Amino acid sequence: MRNTQPPQRERLAVRRIKAGIAYGLALAVLGLCVTISNCASGQIAVPDTVPEHTKIVAGCKCALPAGDVKVQWLWRTDDKLQTQDFGTADEAALAVWGPPGKHWIEATVVIQTYRTLTVLVPDPDDPRDPTKYKTEELTIYDPAQIQRFEKQFLIEGKVPGPDGPNGPDGPDKPTFPDGRFKLAEWAYDTATEKVPNAAQAKAQAISECFSSTATLIEPADPNLQGYDTPEALIAATVKCNQEAAGPDKEKWVPFFVAMDERLTALADSGELASMQDHKVAWIEIATGLEAIE
Secondary structure: OOOOOOOHHHHHHHHHHHHHHHHOOOHHHHOOOEEEOOOEOOOOEOOOEEOOOOOEEEEEEEOOOOOEEEEEEEEEEOOOOEEEEEEOOOEEEEEEEOOOEEEEEEEEEEEEEEEEEEEEEOEOOEOOOHHHOEEEEEEEEOOEEEEEEEEEEEEOOOOOOOOEOOEOOOOOOOOOOOOOOOHHHHHHHHHHHHOOOHHHHHHHHHHHHHHHHHOOEOOOOOOOOOEOOHHHHHHHHHHHHHHHHHHHHHHHHHHHHHHHHHHHHHHHOOOOOOHHHHHHHHHHHHHHHHOOO
């Protein structure tokens, strides 16, 4: 009998695509007829470390395609930064200032080429007489091209915080065990950087989603309904996360997008393969999120 199953490499690719769709809660809003542009330089020009009180100008350059083109730059930052947008169509720039600590900037460029055609329009009262034709301009737009870039950086200096039991600089960052995938500290850092402060209150509930689904990965008790494939695990985790985040789920999208990229990289390297590998990763993520107060 002919084997109709796709090769293992293709099945893994399908699984990772499904994982990306599942975690990328906001990616579907781009809609149809959208292609990924290769026009931009691939990075936001900000140093990894910036001295305190130093003027920061974030730049992102794009070589525009030939012809008529419309360009729009969209900037997004963490809620601790203040910004002022300026620059040109092919080279955007953003003045940035903020307190010491870790920060992130995201730039999205939307490019759309178009053509303007001159057409002849017949006279509706006498459409057969070409001498009465009128000319009109018709604009035809090509599909939009979209690409997103992100940069994380550190502003040096003492990180401000309220007075409290851990001293005048606020609570100390918790320490995490050096896990197999090092996802505990990564989850803590990424969530506190990418999720607005008010929405971080959902971190405990989302942590519980990862820990509870991890306990059902290939359970030893045969009476328990567990997960024996990554697809089943991901579907259950996503559903739980959406319910746990509630009205703040869109504010958690940057975290889940970053997490999908991190897990995909681990899968591509062969480190994240078996269901037991996933169990370890899920527990590490839960540990990091649980530490967010």
